Amino acid sequence: MSQGRIVRIANGQGFWGDSVDAPVRLIEEGPLDYLTLDYLAEVTMSIMQKQRRRNPDRGYATDFVEMIRRTLPTLRAKHIRVVANAGGVNPTACRKALFEVAKEAGATGLKIGTVQGDDILDRLDELRGQGVPFENLDDGKPFSEIQDRVLSANVYIQTRPLAEALRQGADILVTGRATDPGLVLAPLIAEFGWGPEQYDLLAAGTVGGHIVECGAQCTGGNFSRWWEVEGWDRLGYPVLEFGEDGRFVVTKHDGTGGLVSVDTVGEQLMYEMGNPNRYITPDCVVDFTSIQLEQEAKDRVRVSGIKGGEATDTYKVSISYLEGYKAIGQLTVSGPDPVAKARVCAEALWGRLKQAGYTYEKTSTEFLGVDSCHGEIIDVPRRVNEVVLRVGVKDPSKKAVDRFGKELAPLVTSGPPGVTGFAGGRPKATEVLGYWPTLIPKHLVQPEVHVEEVS
Amino acid sequence: MKKIPLYAMAHGRSGDKGDGSNVGVMAYDQRGYEIMKEWLTTDRVKQHFGSIVRGGVDRYEMPNILGLNFILHDSLGGGGSESLKNDAQGKTHAMALLRIEIEVPDDYDPPKVGTDGALAPSGELTPAGS
Incomplete structure (x- = not known):
């Protein structure tokens, strides 16, 4: 790894329903610059749409607001910034709730950011009028088969707007349907100034995000040789130590349980993998066969050699x-x-x-x-x-x-x-x-960045 | 040639991929990877899973981590929330594939891995005859 600056990014939530204490422990137990939290799955979005229909102030991950309430003083004292897709289908309501929590805690000067524009449920007719067919990506079926039964429609937006919100100083950043690895990539773009065509670097950040997006699944959880994992009751969640050159180390905080090895990280590399030569994200296309893993020390795996290529001109949409x-x-x-x-x-x-x-x-x-x-x-x-x-x-x-x-x-x-x-x-x-997975041309979706200070 | 459980020479993980699942298996050494690449064909994997996999099987190679990635199409009884199956996300499919008996040359012994080289506490994974 280069001798330059290291950015430490952890993930404390692999899905909505993951451990409520994991993010709190990550904040308290060790050095950290960014904490990411992944709350969204395909099913989650439609559940949240239903919640919002019943109550316009809902439709986001309420657990997240509770977690911030619990940890805000420590987050501020340790200068840890948070990136979470907790906004679900209602980032505005999530921001409102966060403002209330911040004001109660007297957190003057705290900056809360949102990135929106991924939710296209109300734009479907307009977009079809502009010629977007929304046919099924897997089997080519026409959208007309489901058009009267649609519950939610969200675009997996690119990561750059998230990085922009962080550059504007957001201490807590809430998004809707950004990609899971984008939660990790965003701070790296913001910190290191990686450009939109530096595909190897964007790919490296994406691989880092992929490794940690399921929380403890790279630190001993779900590991084939489970009998070698110690300390299940205090399993450490993953921490990435990134260098500006895109090389990074997967590790966990000292004194926590679990195991970080070439084998535990390797298994997670293959998790939910399709074609490893073309792992497509809105930011780049990653070649997972380029990744090199090396056991640098106990519970430290170095990741390097990652190659990426140009992104496609469409976004994936999840309906x-x-x-x-x-x-x-x-x-x-x-x-x-x-x-x-x-x-x-x-x-x-x-x-x-x-x-x-x-x-x-x-x-x-x-x-x-x-x-x-x-x-x-x-x-x-x-x-x-x-x-x-x-x-x-x-x-x-x-x-x-x-x-x-x-x-x-x-x-x-x-x-x-x-x-x-x-x-x-x-x-x-x-x-x-x-x-219903489908595609949309990128120029039809314009994410909006909003950062506001608590006064 | 002799037969050993794949679990004795590889490890793996699985999850859902639409209405199918993906199973990644990684060999413990280069020779094991070559043996696995030769023997663990899509046909053999399809046959092993029997009625669990209703669609086809695709295979991708990841030589950098000595891995093979299998896509098992139509293996979840419908994807997402549609499935009625206990294992609706194919979380156990890797364990299922690691139970396959793979044919290896007589002189191939998988490397000892982990702390004491033990295969599993139950002894279930100890190759027959050893």
């Missing part, structure tokens, strides 16, 4: 739509002969629903403890002590799905003996959200 309803329920069946009894339960369930006049677009019957994960890959043990019967349905009819939910409990008294574990009431129909 979600209502795809019907589903319900899932389960029962536990004890031995003797748990599997045989569970099969009788399943047959009774489906038979009774059929007699009542209900059929479904899709059904599922699984035997947890026997074959739900690996199917017939591994021999089914000749004897298991108990099995969980897991059943589910999906259908356009909410009524039919709710009817399924009423047929499960009766099996406890009207099925074979030793059936239990019916907890939590009848499974209710929940919305199934379809995911």
Whole structure:
């Protein structure tokens, strides 16, 4: 690594629902310049749209505001800046909530930034009028198939506007649907002044972001040789130490649990990977086969050699739509002969629903403890002590799905003996959200940067 | 030739990719990577997964990290929130692939890895006959 300045960037949230203490620990336990937090997944955006429809002040990751409330004094004392896609579909409301928290804490002078413009739900008709077809990127299906059922539409915007907000001094930066790796790349562009055509550097920042975007998955979480990982109860979240030349080290804070090795980082490099030669982001195209990993010291992996190329002229758009309803329920069946009894339960369930006049677009019957994960890959043990019967349905009819939910409990008294574990009431129909990936020409989306000081 | 579990010579991770999953496996040494590259074809992977993978299988090579990346199409019972499966995101597919018995030359012994070279606490992964 070069002898120049090092920028330390950590990620304390891999998804909405990740550890609430991880970001707090990162702030308190070690040196840090930037803390990134990734709250968004495809499904999250449509859930947030629904929340906003019910309440115009919602539609963002409320956990984030709580986290800031908890940590603001320490963040300010240690000069740690925060970059989070917590804005969801309503960054304005998120900013408003942050301002209230900052004022309560007397954080005069704190600068809060937002980047918006990714949410194109209200622009879909206008954009189609301008000739954007929004056909499905995976199977080429026409947008007309889902146009009446759309719930959310968000563009994965490029990272440069995020960096601009940081250059304007944002201490806390909130975005909507920026890319996950962009949360890490943004501070690097801002700190080192990397240009829009310095593709190897942009690629390096993107790879750094990719490695940490799932939180502890590069520090021992989900590692194949799990028995070598120590300190699961105080697992360290990842910290990147970046140099201006784009080389960096993946590590974690001293005294935390977990493991950072060529193997733990390597596994995460391949996570959710498609074609490794062309990893496309709005900022560049990364060649993941160029990445070199080296164990520099215990819990320190050096990453170098990264090559990137020119970005494409389109942005990816993530559209979600209502795809019907589903319900899932389960029962536990004890031995003797748990599997045989569970099969009788399943047959009774489906038979009774059929007699009542209900059929479904899709059904599922699984035997947890026997074959739900690996199917017939591994021999089914000749004897298991108990099995969980897991059943589910999906259908356009909410009524039919709710009817399924009423047929499960009766099996406890009207099925074979030793059936239990019916907890939590009848499974209710929940919305199934379809995911529609598509593209839009970049010039049709103009992200807006807004930075404001707390007075 | 002899057969060993892939888990004895490689490690891996999986996750969802639309209505399919991706499984990345990494060999522990260069020779293991060459053996894996030769033997672990898309046909063998497709066959191993049986009814779990309803679509085709694609494979990409990552020689820089001794890795092979497999895309298992239509392996989640519908993607995203549509799936009714317990493993709706293919999180366990890497463990499933690492359970395949791979054919290796008699003189190939995978390197000892980790702290004491142990394969797994259960002994489940110890190659037959060793």
